[in-house]
Amino acid sequence: MTQIPARDAERYALGTVGVSKNFGGVQALHRLSISIPRGQITCVIGPNGSGKSTLINILSGMLPLDSGMVIVDGEGLHVVHPYEMPDLGITRTFQDVRVFNQISVWDNIMVVLTRRKLLPALLERGKASQRERAEQALRDVGMWDKRNSLAEDLSYGQRKLLEMARAMALDASIYLFDEPFAGLFPQMLTRVKDIFKQLRARGKSILFITHNMDIVRELSDHLIVMDSGELLVEGDVDEVLARREVIEAYLGD
Amino acid sequence: MRHQEVVGGHYEVQNPVVNIVFGLVVAGVVAWALFEILYPRLRGRFSRRSIQGAVGLAGILAGLYTGLLLVYPDNLHLLFGPVAGLAVGVAVALALREGLVRVTSSEDGPMATLVPAIIGLAVGAGAAAYIADRPESGLYLSWAVSCLLAGCVGLGLYRGLYVTLRNRARSPLIMLVASMGILLAISATITIVFESAPRPLPPAFGSGPIEFGGGNIKGFNFFTVGVSLAGFAGLLWLLQRTSFGRSVRAIGDDEDVSKVVGINTTVVIAIVFFIGAAFAAMAGILSGHDTAIQPRMGLLLLLKGWIASVVGGIGNLYGALLGGFALGMVEQFGIWDLAGEWKDVISFVVLILFLSFWPKGVLPRK
Amino acid sequence: MTTRTGESTEAGQRLGLVGRLKNGNIELWANLIVLALVIGFVFWRGSGFAITIGTVFAIWAILTVSLNLVVGYTGLLSVGHIGFFGIGAYSVAILTSTTDYSLLRTQSIPTHEWPFFAALPVGIVLAGAVALVVGVVFNRFRDDVFVLVSFGFAIISFNLFLNAGAITRGAFGIHEVARPNIVGRTLDGELEYLIMALACLAIVSLVAWAIVTSSFGRVLTAIREDEQAAAVFGYRVTHYKLAIWVISAMMAAMAGGLFSSWTSFIDPNSFILLESILLVSIVILGGLATIWGSLLGAMTFVLLEEGMRFLPFIPDVYVGQARQVALGVLLVVLMLFRPQGLMGRYKL
Ligand SMILES: Nc1ncnc2c1ncn2[C@@H]1O[C@H](COP(=O)(O)OP(=O)(O)OP(=O)(O)O)[C@@H](O)[C@H]1O
Ligand SMILES: [Mg+2]
Numbered sequence: 001m002t003q004i005p006a007r008d009a010e011r012y013a014l015g016t017v018g019v020s021k022n023f024g025g026v027q028a029l030h031r032l033s034i035s036i037p038r039g040q041i042t043c044v045i046g047p048n049g050s051g052k053s054t055l056i057n058i059l060s061g062m063l064p065l066d067s068g069m070v071i072v073d074g075e076g077l078h079v080v081h082p083y084e085m086p087d088l089g090i091t092r093t094f095q096d097v098r099v100f101n102q103i104s105v106w107d108n109i110m111v112v113l114t115r116r117k118l119l120p121a122l123l124e125r126g127k128a129s130q131r132e133r134a135e136q137a138l139r140d141v142g143m144w145d146k147r148n149s150l151a152e153d154l155s156y157g158q159r160k161l162l163e164m165a166r167a168m169a170l171d172a173s174i175y176l177f178d179e180p181f182a183g184l185f186p187q188m189l190t191r192v193k194d195i196f197k198q199l200r201a202r203g204k205s206i207l208f209i210t211h212n213m214d215i216v217r218e219l220s221d222h223l224i225v226m227d228s229g230e231l232l233v234e235g236d237v238d239e240v241l242a243r244r245e246v247i248e249a250y251l252g253d
Numbered sequence: 254m255r256h257q258e259v260v261g262g263h264y265e266v267q268n269p270v271v272n273i274v275f276g277l278v279v280a281g282v283v284a285w286a287l288f289e290i291l292y293p294r295l296r297g298r299f300s301r302r303s304i305q306g307a308v309g310l311a312g313i314l315a316g317l318y319t320g321l322l323l324v325y326p327d328n329l330h331l332l333f334g335p336v337a338g339l340a341v342g343v344a345v346a347l348a349l350r351e352g353l354v355r356v357t358s359s360e361d362g363p364m365a366t367l368v369p370a371i372i373g374l375a376v377g378a379g380a381a382a383y384i385a386d387r388p389e390s391g392l393y394l395s396w397a398v399s400c401l402l403a404g405c406v407g408l409g410l411y412r413g414l415y416v417t418l419r420n421r422a423r424s425p426l427i428m429l430v431a432s433m434g435i436l437l438a439i440s441a442t443i444t445i446v447f448e449s450a451p452r453p454l455p456p457a458f459g460s461g462p463i464e465f466g467g468g469n470i471k472g473f474n475f476f477t478v479g480v481s482l483a484g485f486a487g488l489l490w491l492l493q494r495t496s497f498g499r500s501v502r503a504i505g506d507d508e509d510v511s512k513v514v515g516i517n518t519t520v521v522i523a524i525v526f527f528i529g530a531a532f533a534a535m536a537g538i539l540s541g542h543d544t545a546i547q548p549r550m551g552l553l554l555l556l557k558g559w560i561a562s563v564v565g566g567i568g569n570l571y572g573a574l575l576g577g578f579a580l581g582m583v584e585q586f587g588i589w590d591l592a593g594e595w596k597d598v599i600s601f602v603v604l605i606l607f608l609s610f611w612p613k614g615v616l617p618r619k
Numbered sequence: 620m621t622t623r624t625g626e627s628t629e630a631g632q633r634l635g636l637v638g639r640l641k642n643g644n645i646e647l648w649a650n651l652i653v654l655a656l657v658i659g660f661v662f663w664r665g666s667g668f669a670i671t672i673g674t675v676f677a678i679w680a681i682l683t684v685s686l687n688l689v690v691g692y693t694g695l696l697s698v699g700h701i702g703f704f705g706i707g708a709y710s711v712a713i714l715t716s717t718t719d720y721s722l723l724r725t726q727s728i729p730t731h732e733w734p735f736f737a738a739l740p741v742g743i744v745l746a747g748a749v750a751l752v753v754g755v756v757f758n759r760f761r762d763d764v765f766v767l768v769s770f771g772f773a774i775i776s777f778n779l780f781l782n783a784g785a786i787t788r789g790a791f792g793i794h795e796v797a798r799p800n801i802v803g804r805t806l807d808g809e810l811e812y813l814i815m816a817l818a819c820l821a822i823v824s825l826v827a828w829a830i831v832t833s834s835f836g837r838v839l840t841a842i843r844e845d846e847q848a849a850a851v852f853g854y855r856v857t858h859y860k861l862a863i864w865v866i867s868a869m870m871a872a873m874a875g876g877l878f879s880s881w882t883s884f885i886d887p888n889s890f891i892l893l894e895s896i897l898l899v900s901i902v903i904l905g906g907l908a909t910i911w912g913s914l915l916g917a918m919t920f921v922l923l924e925e926g927m928r929f930l931p932f933i934p935d936v937y938v939g940q941a942r943q944v945a946l947g948v949l950l951v952v953l954m955l956f957r958p959q960g961l962m963g964r965y966k967l
Binding site: 282301412421422426433435438440441442449549552559562594595602609 | 639682696724747756759760762763764765766768770772774775778781782887892893897900903920931937940941943944946947948949950951954965967
Binding site for chain 3: 091110
């Protein structure tokens with residue numbers, strides 16, 4: 001068991017070992033083993049349909065595993081329930097922006113700050129500390145002015161930012177972002193990059209998906225390249241980007 | 254919390270308001286259908302205005318004719334007989350032509366059109382004359398009239414309401430709630446017009462009991478089974494063998510794509526609504542002859558139909574038949590020798606079991 | 620910020636404001652009209668009328684408020700709520716009835732003669748227990764399938780009331796359901812009963828209000844919008860849905876208890892599927908995800924029947940049916956133009 005790198009809780013925050021996922025004949029993930037270094041920014045790249053989102057869905061417990069296991073802080077899990085995510089210190093965003101549409105921006109944030117258990121939640125009506133956190137999260141992405149509008153009335157980019165704010169309002173140690181930079185206004189792009197760097201500076205681990213190689217170069221420390229549900233290469237970003245197969249596939253001609 | 258209703262008052266089949274409403278619906282539906290059919294073909298030769306005028310006129314005539322039928326139900330054999338004859342004639346002619354073309358495998362010669370036309374004309378005229386001679390055929394003609402009317406109402410609802418709703422709806426629940434509203438409104442209207450008490454339909458053929466397999470069975474029940482099998486076969490033929498059926502299936506798969514490849518989705522769905530409503534009407538008539546009619550008889554039957562299609566597999570015609578059959582058997586014989594009054598409970602328990610453990614049904618759609 | 624984003628935010632706000640104004644107007648109008656109608660009817664028909672109407676309103680309103688918790692806040696379009704109402708009604712009726720059924724020649728059931736306030740909690744708890752079981756089974760369903768199975772619940776419970784004659788006396792119904800008795804005083808007077816019903820309504824509304832303004836209520840709306848996303852942020856979605864389902868069922872059972880002791884006679888006809896459909900319609904009419912809207916909806920429904928008496932061509936026996944027609948048409952119009960209902964905060 002010792003050769004599984006992700007088992008090393010000191011170095012790796014999260015990982016998978018031999019994870020497979022099949023959707024009625026489509027092998028979305030095939031024996032995938034990866035590890036996500038603690039306190040670093042890890043990027044996943046790969047062609048469309050190569051299973052990147054499926055990987056995040058598995059890591060966040062939204063899809064059951066066919067086989068293999070997920071490793072969180074050195075502990076191997078065969079079954080991951082979505083509702084355990086905050087306890088495991090994991091938070092995420094979705095590729096197809098999933099905010100809570102018909103409630104206000106403010107409530108969208110507050111939802112992740114309140115108590116999880118039924119009875120405490122019933123008796124709780126928003127503490128000052130929670131409100132401060134929510135305000136901070138909204139200000140971080142420049143959405144404070146919009147706090148009273150319904151999430152469904154926001155533009156795509158704004159919803160994306162809201163989703164980001166929601167993920168970050170949760171006090172997590174592992175952040176999973178599914179294409180966080182797609183469709184963002186350049187200025188917002190810089191903002192989100194800064195947020196990423198801040199998170200890293202605070203020792204958080206980030207896993208994100210992107211198709212933009214400039215962002216990969218600029219942000220990531222660790223790079224995972226996937227193709228048809230399998231791991232192509234994984235490693236330090238400079239090393240991986242120097243490899244021939246990656247250059248051929250991604251860096252053109 | 255229904256307040257106790259005193260059922261009483263005079264019952265009158267002839268309700269002018271109802272007749273007028275039906276007339277208007279038929280007028281509108283006929284005009285719309287004719288316009289949709291004719292406009293694309295005659296666009297080059299006539300102005301939009303004149304086509305609109307013509308179909309409008311046709312619609313008004315159809316509406317008036319409907320009114321006539323409804324006001325003089327006793328003379329259905331005279332008033333509707335010719336139409337029925339015409340329908341029979343056209344059907345015979347078309348079938349003959351189809352057969353002739355297939356046998357001789359030659360395309361349209363004058364013979365291939367003329368001979369079937371003449372035979373069709375003769376058969377149709379004969380049928381019309383036969384019907385006109387027999388006032389007792391009025392009952393059966395009224396079935397046809399009812400189905401057509403129901404079809405028109407279905408189509409009218411689709412055109413007048415569902416199209417708009419579908420364009421606005423963001424979730425299927427909108428349609429469902431709107432349908433619930435329509436159900437409330439229509440069933441209450443029927444109650445107001447025709448009272449809520451169950452009323453028997455006049456006896457049709459075969460209402461007497463026959464000895465069968467150790468029990469007494471109404472001959473009419475065999476007829477019911479026959480009609481539903483025939484209806485099923487007809488639907489199957491329509492869906493599997495005709496170009497209309499192909500369009501329907503295409504729309505079922507993906508409506509937007511169908512639109513792009515040139516299927517007139519509005520018309521196709523409208524026809525589906527027409528057929529659906531007409532079939533539902535036939536089911537109502539048959540079960541009405543079996544027991545009695547009642548303003549609220551539809552809802553439970555409808556839910557049962559829904560259950561049958563879930564059990565059989567949504568979107569699969571054979572599944573629907575199988576599901577309906579299985580549900581009927583389970584209801585009638587019970588599972589644990591329960592008495593007949595529990596049959597609704599049995600159906601829904603079956604439904605919930607199926608949804609829990611076998612949500613795709615027996616014959617899932619591929 | 621460049622001008623482009625600046626413009627778009629501004630435009631967004633302008634649109635939002637206009638939209639809100641428009642909504643505000645409809646809501647305001649709905650409130651004003653209903654209140655004016657209430658006052659008008661009370662003055663016109665006198666206090667006896669007001670007391671009857673008020674009691675009917677209170678009972679319906681408890682139902683609509685409770686159902687709104689499930690339909691409006693949690694997004695589960697349940698058409699089976701009448702079943703819980705019936706459980707409450709039958710529990711109170713069976714336990715408090717004072718008729719000696721062995722003397723009647725029809726179906727006989729034992730007589731218990733409990734006081735109302737002992738029977739009501741039994742009904743409420745029983746409804747809660749049934750809701751728990753039903754909820755566990757129904758938890759996996761959503762959208763139109765949920766609607767279908769909830770129809771099923773309504774029909775199954777109706778058939779139980781009708782066919783379990785040994786417990787419910789089936790179609791014969793249960794007579795002489797007891798009126799509540801508070802510190803030795805039986806609430807025989809209609810006015811007393813109205814006050815008690817309104818008090819119950821107030822309690823239910825307050826509880827509902829406390830729920831929907833708490834963190835719990837916020838989570839419910841999040842679950843309504845995206846169950847999986849809510850789950851990923853740490854919420855046991857099934858537990859939340861079950862909890863609100865049970866709470867709502869218990870409220871409905873309370874309304875049922877009030878109803879049966881108010882009419883003093885119940886039979887299965889009060890718990891038919893149609894009533895359930897009416898109930899959902901009222902909730903949608905008043906507005907989804909709003910408690911005040913549910914109160915307004917119940918009031919509108921009650922007034923609608925009286926209003927129908929004005930129509931010259933509707934005989935009195937058909938007033939209820941005419942109201943149903945009106946409600947159906949209203950529902951269709953709402954679905955076309957205002958899918959959140961009059962005061963709603965949630966569009967279907
Ligand atoms: N819920 C699902 N049901 C069925 N098939 C699915 C499901 N989710 C993903 N798939 C399939 O799994 C494969 C991988 O999908 P996935 O979304 O993980 O790709 P991706 O790498 O995120 O692609 P993209 O870059 O386009 O986002 C695809 O072939 C997809 O069709
Ligand atoms: Mg993806």
